[in-house]
Amino acid sequence: MASLKEVRNRIVSVSSTQQITKAMKMVAAAKLRRAQDNIIQMRPYAQKLGEMLATVSSGSETGSDSPYKKARPIERVLLILVTSDRGLCGAFNTNVIKAAMAHTEANYADLARRRQVEVLAIGKKGAEGMVRRGFKVDGRFQHLFTKLSFVGVKEAAEAVMEAYASGRYDKVDLIYNEFKNVATQIIRVENYLPIADAAISGQGERTNINYTFEPEEEQIVNELIPKSLKIQLYRAVLESNASEHGARMTAMDKATENAQELLKELKLVYNRTRQAAITKEILEIVGGAEALV
Protein backbone atom coordinates (compact mmCIF):
# COMPACT_ATOMS: atom_id res chain seq x y z
CA MET A 1 0.00 0.00 0.00
CA ALA A 2 1.18 3.51 -0.82
CA SER A 3 2.61 5.49 2.02
CA LEU A 4 0.60 8.23 3.66
CA LYS A 5 2.79 10.93 2.24
CA GLU A 6 2.54 9.65 -1.32
CA VAL A 7 -1.23 9.59 -1.17
CA ARG A 8 -1.32 13.08 0.29
CA ASN A 9 0.83 14.36 -2.57
CA ARG A 10 -1.42 12.74 -5.14
CA ILE A 11 -4.45 14.38 -3.57
CA VAL A 12 -2.82 17.78 -3.74
CA SER A 13 -1.79 17.37 -7.38
CA VAL A 14 -5.18 16.02 -8.50
CA SER A 15 -7.07 18.80 -6.79
CA SER A 16 -4.88 21.47 -8.34
CA THR A 17 -5.45 19.89 -11.76
CA GLN A 18 -9.13 19.95 -11.03
CA GLN A 19 -8.94 23.63 -10.31
CA ILE A 20 -7.38 24.21 -13.69
CA THR A 21 -9.96 22.19 -15.59
CA LYS A 22 -12.71 23.96 -13.70
CA ALA A 23 -11.29 27.35 -14.63
CA MET A 24 -10.90 26.29 -18.26
CA LYS A 25 -14.50 25.22 -18.30
CA MET A 26 -15.62 28.61 -17.03
CA VAL A 27 -13.48 30.43 -19.57
CA ALA A 28 -14.84 28.26 -22.38
CA ALA A 29 -18.37 28.99 -21.23
CA ALA A 30 -17.77 32.73 -21.33
CA LYS A 31 -16.13 32.53 -24.74
CA LEU A 32 -18.91 30.33 -25.99
CA ARG A 33 -21.46 32.96 -25.16
CA ARG A 34 -19.50 35.54 -27.13
CA ALA A 35 -19.07 33.17 -30.05
CA GLN A 36 -22.80 32.53 -30.13
CA ASP A 37 -23.46 36.26 -30.08
CA ASN A 38 -21.22 36.61 -33.11
CA ILE A 39 -23.22 34.04 -35.00
CA ILE A 40 -26.44 35.78 -34.11
CA GLN A 41 -24.96 39.11 -35.29
CA MET A 42 -23.98 37.63 -38.62
CA ARG A 43 -27.27 35.85 -39.32
CA PRO A 44 -29.39 38.81 -40.53
CA TYR A 45 -26.63 39.86 -42.90
CA ALA A 46 -26.30 36.39 -44.37
CA GLN A 47 -30.04 36.00 -44.68
CA LYS A 48 -30.59 39.36 -46.33
CA LEU A 49 -27.70 38.81 -48.69
CA GLY A 50 -29.18 35.47 -49.75
CA GLU A 51 -32.56 37.07 -50.32
CA MET A 52 -31.05 39.86 -52.34
CA LEU A 53 -29.06 37.46 -54.46
CA ALA A 54 -32.24 35.49 -55.14
CA THR A 55 -34.19 38.64 -56.01
CA VAL A 56 -31.59 39.97 -58.37
CA SER A 57 -30.78 36.73 -60.15
CA SER A 58 -34.45 35.91 -60.63
CA GLY A 59 -34.80 39.28 -62.33
CA SER A 60 -31.94 38.65 -64.71
CA GLU A 61 -32.65 36.49 -67.72
CA THR A 62 -29.27 35.71 -69.12
CA GLY A 63 -27.86 34.40 -65.86
CA SER A 64 -24.44 35.39 -64.67
CA ASP A 65 -21.08 34.55 -66.15
CA SER A 66 -19.27 34.70 -62.84
CA PRO A 67 -15.90 32.95 -62.89
CA TYR A 68 -16.92 31.23 -59.66
CA LYS A 69 -19.77 29.39 -61.35
CA LYS A 70 -17.83 27.68 -64.08
CA ALA A 71 -17.21 24.02 -63.33
CA ARG A 72 -14.07 22.51 -64.80
CA PRO A 73 -12.76 18.96 -64.98
CA ILE A 74 -11.20 18.36 -61.59
CA GLU A 75 -7.43 18.26 -61.68
CA ARG A 76 -6.55 19.96 -58.47
CA VAL A 77 -8.49 20.19 -55.24
CA LEU A 78 -8.27 22.51 -52.28
CA LEU A 79 -9.71 21.53 -48.93
CA ILE A 80 -10.40 24.33 -46.47
CA LEU A 81 -10.09 22.91 -42.99
CA VAL A 82 -11.46 24.90 -40.10
CA THR A 83 -10.09 23.67 -36.78
CA SER A 84 -8.98 25.29 -33.56
CA ASP A 85 -5.65 26.69 -32.44
CA ARG A 86 -5.65 24.91 -29.12
CA GLY A 87 -6.18 21.40 -27.94
CA LEU A 88 -7.94 20.09 -24.85
CA CYS A 89 -11.29 20.11 -26.57
CA GLY A 90 -12.00 16.42 -26.97
CA ALA A 91 -12.20 14.98 -30.46
CA PHE A 92 -12.99 18.36 -32.00
CA ASN A 93 -9.95 18.63 -34.26
CA THR A 94 -9.47 14.92 -34.81
CA ASN A 95 -12.98 14.70 -36.19
CA VAL A 96 -12.32 17.38 -38.79
CA ILE A 97 -9.08 15.74 -39.88
CA LYS A 98 -10.75 12.34 -40.00
CA ALA A 99 -13.58 13.74 -42.09
CA ALA A 100 -11.08 15.35 -44.44
CA MET A 101 -9.24 12.06 -44.86
CA ALA A 102 -12.46 10.14 -45.47
CA HIS A 103 -13.70 12.76 -47.92
CA THR A 104 -10.42 12.66 -49.83
CA GLU A 105 -10.38 8.88 -49.87
CA ALA A 106 -13.96 8.73 -51.15
CA ASN A 107 -13.77 11.41 -53.82
CA TYR A 108 -10.23 12.29 -54.71
CA ALA A 109 -8.23 9.16 -53.92
CA ASP A 110 -6.54 9.27 -57.30
CA LEU A 111 -5.66 12.94 -57.11
CA ALA A 112 -4.39 12.56 -53.56
CA ARG A 113 -1.98 9.88 -54.72
CA ARG A 114 -0.64 12.31 -57.29
CA ARG A 115 -0.47 14.96 -54.57
CA GLN A 116 -3.03 17.16 -56.27
CA VAL A 117 -5.09 17.66 -53.13
CA GLU A 118 -3.97 20.65 -51.10
CA VAL A 119 -5.13 22.03 -47.81
CA LEU A 120 -5.82 25.54 -46.61
CA ALA A 121 -5.81 25.42 -42.86
CA ILE A 122 -7.66 27.84 -40.66
CA GLY A 123 -6.58 26.94 -37.16
CA LYS A 124 -3.23 25.56 -36.09
CA LYS A 125 -4.30 22.06 -35.17
CA GLY A 126 -5.64 21.27 -38.61
CA ALA A 127 -2.45 22.53 -40.24
CA GLU A 128 -0.28 20.37 -38.00
CA GLY A 129 -2.46 17.32 -38.49
CA MET A 130 -2.54 17.55 -42.27
CA VAL A 131 1.18 18.21 -42.60
CA ARG A 132 1.79 15.06 -40.59
CA ARG A 133 -0.40 13.16 -43.06
CA GLY A 134 1.69 14.31 -45.98
CA PHE A 135 -0.54 17.01 -47.47
CA LYS A 136 0.70 20.26 -48.84
CA VAL A 137 -0.68 22.83 -46.43
CA ASP A 138 -1.13 26.52 -47.00
CA GLY A 139 -0.82 28.04 -43.56
CA ARG A 140 -1.15 31.70 -44.46
CA PHE A 141 -4.48 31.98 -42.72
CA GLN A 142 -3.71 29.67 -39.85
CA HIS A 143 -3.96 32.35 -37.22
CA LEU A 144 -7.34 33.83 -38.03
CA PHE A 145 -8.62 32.80 -34.63
CA THR A 146 -6.19 34.88 -32.64
CA LYS A 147 -8.13 37.94 -33.70
CA LEU A 148 -11.36 36.75 -35.19
CA SER A 149 -13.11 39.27 -37.43
CA PHE A 150 -14.81 39.39 -40.77
CA VAL A 151 -11.93 41.31 -42.31
CA GLY A 152 -9.46 38.49 -41.70
CA VAL A 153 -11.82 35.85 -43.01
CA LYS A 154 -12.58 38.03 -46.01
CA GLU A 155 -8.91 38.03 -46.98
CA ALA A 156 -8.77 34.26 -46.80
CA ALA A 157 -11.91 33.96 -48.91
CA GLU A 158 -10.52 36.39 -51.46
CA ALA A 159 -7.29 34.42 -51.72
CA VAL A 160 -9.23 31.22 -52.32
CA MET A 161 -11.48 32.84 -54.90
CA GLU A 162 -8.54 34.25 -56.73
CA ALA A 163 -6.79 30.88 -56.77
CA TYR A 164 -9.95 29.34 -58.18
CA ALA A 165 -10.50 32.00 -60.82
CA SER A 166 -6.90 31.77 -61.98
CA GLY A 167 -7.32 28.02 -62.46
CA ARG A 168 -5.00 26.91 -59.69
CA TYR A 169 -7.75 24.76 -58.22
CA ASP A 170 -10.75 23.24 -59.94
CA LYS A 171 -12.70 22.37 -56.84
CA VAL A 172 -12.76 23.77 -53.33
CA ASP A 173 -14.41 22.01 -50.42
CA LEU A 174 -15.00 23.33 -46.93
CA ILE A 175 -14.81 21.12 -43.85
CA TYR A 176 -15.77 22.39 -40.42
CA ASN A 177 -17.67 21.72 -37.20
CA GLU A 178 -21.17 23.08 -37.17
CA PHE A 179 -22.54 24.22 -33.83
CA LYS A 180 -25.69 22.36 -32.92
CA ASN A 181 -25.60 22.80 -29.18
CA VAL A 182 -22.99 22.92 -26.46
CA ALA A 183 -22.51 19.18 -26.39
CA THR A 184 -23.01 18.39 -30.07
CA GLN A 185 -20.98 19.36 -33.08
CA ILE A 186 -21.84 18.21 -36.57
CA ILE A 187 -19.04 17.76 -39.06
CA ARG A 188 -19.92 19.47 -42.31
CA VAL A 189 -18.31 18.87 -45.67
CA GLU A 190 -19.57 21.58 -47.99
CA ASN A 191 -18.99 22.39 -51.58
CA TYR A 192 -17.42 25.84 -51.74
CA LEU A 193 -16.36 26.38 -55.35
CA PRO A 194 -17.62 26.24 -58.03
CA ILE A 195 -20.77 27.72 -56.58
CA ALA A 196 -23.89 25.65 -57.23
CA ASP A 197 -26.64 27.20 -59.33
CA ALA A 198 -29.24 26.41 -56.72
CA ALA A 199 -27.36 28.51 -54.16
CA ILE A 200 -27.78 31.58 -56.32
CA SER A 201 -31.25 31.31 -57.78
CA GLY A 202 -32.94 30.21 -54.55
CA GLN A 203 -36.63 30.98 -54.34
CA GLY A 204 -37.04 34.40 -55.89
CA GLU A 205 -40.52 35.25 -54.72
CA ARG A 206 -40.50 38.99 -55.05
CA THR A 207 -39.89 39.02 -58.78
CA ASN A 208 -43.04 41.04 -59.42
CA ILE A 209 -41.52 44.13 -57.84
CA ASN A 210 -39.99 46.36 -60.42
CA TYR A 211 -36.57 47.16 -59.07
CA THR A 212 -34.24 49.63 -60.62
CA PHE A 213 -30.90 47.93 -60.87
CA GLU A 214 -27.67 49.79 -60.75
CA PRO A 215 -25.56 48.56 -62.51
CA GLU A 216 -27.17 45.76 -64.58
CA GLU A 217 -28.59 42.67 -62.87
CA GLU A 218 -25.83 40.43 -64.17
CA GLN A 219 -23.18 42.73 -62.81
CA ILE A 220 -24.84 42.92 -59.43
CA VAL A 221 -25.07 39.14 -59.32
CA ASN A 222 -21.41 38.94 -60.20
CA GLU A 223 -20.64 41.25 -57.31
CA LEU A 224 -22.94 39.50 -54.90
CA ILE A 225 -21.53 36.03 -55.52
CA PRO A 226 -18.11 36.78 -54.01
CA LYS A 227 -19.84 38.51 -51.10
CA SER A 228 -21.93 35.48 -50.38
CA LEU A 229 -18.87 33.25 -50.70
CA LYS A 230 -17.10 35.34 -48.09
CA ILE A 231 -20.11 35.07 -45.84
CA GLN A 232 -20.22 31.30 -46.32
CA LEU A 233 -16.64 31.02 -45.13
CA TYR A 234 -17.21 33.47 -42.29
CA ARG A 235 -20.20 31.47 -41.14
CA ALA A 236 -18.15 28.28 -41.16
CA VAL A 237 -15.42 29.95 -39.12
CA LEU A 238 -17.90 31.31 -36.58
CA GLU A 239 -19.72 28.01 -36.29
CA SER A 240 -16.42 26.25 -35.76
CA ASN A 241 -15.40 28.80 -33.16
CA ALA A 242 -18.58 28.30 -31.17
CA SER A 243 -18.26 24.54 -31.54
CA GLU A 244 -14.70 24.65 -30.27
CA HIS A 245 -15.68 26.38 -27.06
CA GLY A 246 -18.65 24.07 -26.65
CA ALA A 247 -16.43 21.04 -27.15
CA ARG A 248 -13.87 22.38 -24.70
CA MET A 249 -16.55 23.09 -22.16
CA THR A 250 -17.87 19.54 -22.27
CA ALA A 251 -14.36 18.08 -22.27
CA MET A 252 -13.34 20.14 -19.25
CA ASP A 253 -16.59 19.35 -17.48
CA LYS A 254 -15.84 15.66 -17.92
CA ALA A 255 -12.28 16.18 -16.70
CA THR A 256 -13.48 18.01 -13.59
CA GLU A 257 -15.91 15.21 -12.90
CA ASN A 258 -13.23 12.56 -13.32
CA ALA A 259 -10.93 14.47 -11.01
CA GLN A 260 -13.69 14.57 -8.43
CA GLU A 261 -14.08 10.82 -8.64
CA LEU A 262 -10.35 10.27 -8.39
CA LEU A 263 -10.19 12.53 -5.35
CA LYS A 264 -12.92 10.54 -3.68
CA GLU A 265 -11.02 7.32 -4.19
CA LEU A 266 -7.75 8.83 -3.04
CA LYS A 267 -9.33 10.22 0.11
CA LEU A 268 -10.64 6.75 0.89
CA VAL A 269 -7.20 5.25 0.42
CA TYR A 270 -5.70 8.03 2.51
CA ASN A 271 -8.06 7.50 5.40
CA ARG A 272 -7.69 3.76 5.26
CA THR A 273 -3.90 4.03 5.30
CA ARG A 274 -4.00 6.48 8.17
CA GLN A 275 -6.32 4.19 10.14
CA ALA A 276 -4.06 1.21 9.45
CA ALA A 277 -1.02 3.11 10.67
CA ILE A 278 -2.80 4.08 13.90
CA THR A 279 -4.02 0.53 14.48
CA LYS A 280 -0.53 -0.76 13.92
CA GLU A 281 0.89 1.71 16.42
CA ILE A 282 -1.64 0.77 19.07
CA LEU A 283 -0.89 -2.90 18.51
CA GLU A 284 2.78 -2.19 18.92
CA ILE A 285 2.23 -0.30 22.16
CA VAL A 286 -0.05 -2.96 23.56
CA GLY A 287 2.39 -5.66 22.47
CA GLY A 288 5.26 -3.78 24.08
CA ALA A 289 3.31 -3.30 27.34
CA GLU A 290 2.46 -7.00 27.46
CA ALA A 291 6.08 -7.95 27.03
CA LEU A 292 7.00 -5.81 30.02
CA VAL A 293 4.53 -7.38 32.38
Added chain:
Amino acid sequence: MNLEIITPDKKVFAGEATAVTFPGTEGQFQVLNNHAPLVSTLGTGDLTVEAGGAKQVFRIDGGVVEVLKNKVLVLAEAII
Protein backbone atom coordinates in the same frame (compact mmCIF):
# COMPACT_ATOMS: atom_id res chain seq x y z
CA MET B 1 -37.90 56.26 -44.17
CA ASN B 2 -36.41 53.47 -42.19
CA LEU B 3 -32.69 52.83 -42.58
CA GLU B 4 -30.65 49.85 -41.51
CA ILE B 5 -26.92 49.45 -41.97
CA ILE B 6 -25.48 46.06 -41.12
CA THR B 7 -22.09 44.44 -41.46
CA PRO B 8 -21.29 40.79 -40.79
CA ASP B 9 -19.86 41.80 -37.42
CA LYS B 10 -22.58 44.08 -36.13
CA LYS B 11 -25.55 46.31 -36.73
CA VAL B 12 -24.17 49.77 -37.33
CA PHE B 13 -27.27 51.86 -37.68
CA ALA B 14 -31.00 51.37 -37.36
CA GLY B 15 -33.54 54.17 -37.34
CA GLU B 16 -35.31 56.92 -39.23
CA ALA B 17 -33.59 59.05 -41.85
CA THR B 18 -34.76 61.76 -44.20
CA ALA B 19 -32.04 61.44 -46.81
CA VAL B 20 -29.21 59.03 -47.41
CA THR B 21 -26.29 59.51 -49.79
CA PHE B 22 -24.56 56.41 -51.10
CA PRO B 23 -21.17 55.80 -52.70
CA GLY B 24 -22.54 53.73 -55.60
CA THR B 25 -20.18 51.84 -57.87
CA GLU B 26 -21.52 53.91 -60.76
CA GLY B 27 -21.27 57.17 -58.86
CA GLN B 28 -22.74 58.85 -55.83
CA PHE B 29 -26.51 59.00 -55.44
CA GLN B 30 -29.08 60.05 -52.88
CA VAL B 31 -32.23 58.34 -51.69
CA LEU B 32 -35.12 60.38 -50.27
CA ASN B 33 -38.50 59.38 -48.95
CA ASN B 34 -40.73 57.28 -51.20
CA HIS B 35 -37.95 56.28 -53.50
CA ALA B 36 -38.72 53.67 -56.15
CA PRO B 37 -37.53 50.09 -55.49
CA LEU B 38 -33.80 49.94 -56.13
CA VAL B 39 -30.91 47.56 -55.79
CA SER B 40 -27.41 48.90 -56.21
CA THR B 41 -23.89 47.86 -55.41
CA LEU B 42 -21.72 50.20 -53.40
CA GLY B 43 -18.06 51.00 -53.64
CA THR B 44 -15.69 52.34 -51.04
CA GLY B 45 -16.67 55.77 -49.79
CA ASP B 46 -18.74 57.85 -47.41
CA LEU B 47 -22.33 57.01 -46.68
CA THR B 48 -24.10 60.06 -45.30
CA VAL B 49 -27.26 59.78 -43.25
CA GLU B 50 -29.40 62.86 -42.66
CA ALA B 51 -31.96 62.68 -39.93
CA GLY B 52 -33.73 65.73 -38.54
CA GLY B 53 -31.01 68.18 -39.52
CA ALA B 54 -28.20 66.10 -38.08
CA LYS B 55 -25.70 64.39 -40.32
CA GLN B 56 -23.89 61.17 -39.69
CA VAL B 57 -21.14 59.79 -41.90
CA PHE B 58 -20.07 56.16 -42.21
CA ARG B 59 -17.11 55.20 -44.31
CA ILE B 60 -17.94 51.85 -45.88
CA ASP B 61 -15.84 49.43 -47.84
CA GLY B 62 -18.09 47.99 -50.52
CA GLY B 63 -21.54 46.56 -50.12
CA VAL B 64 -24.99 46.55 -51.54
CA VAL B 65 -28.17 48.52 -50.86
CA GLU B 66 -31.81 47.64 -51.33
CA VAL B 67 -34.59 50.23 -51.25
CA LEU B 68 -38.14 48.92 -51.00
CA LYS B 69 -41.27 50.66 -49.69
CA ASN B 70 -39.44 53.23 -47.59
CA LYS B 71 -37.19 50.59 -46.11
CA VAL B 72 -33.52 51.02 -46.88
CA LEU B 73 -31.24 48.13 -46.16
CA VAL B 74 -27.49 48.52 -46.49
CA LEU B 75 -25.26 45.46 -46.35
CA ALA B 76 -21.77 46.85 -45.93
CA GLU B 77 -18.74 44.59 -45.95
CA ALA B 78 -16.92 46.70 -43.41
CA ILE B 79 -17.03 50.10 -41.74
CA ILE B 80 -13.64 51.72 -41.87
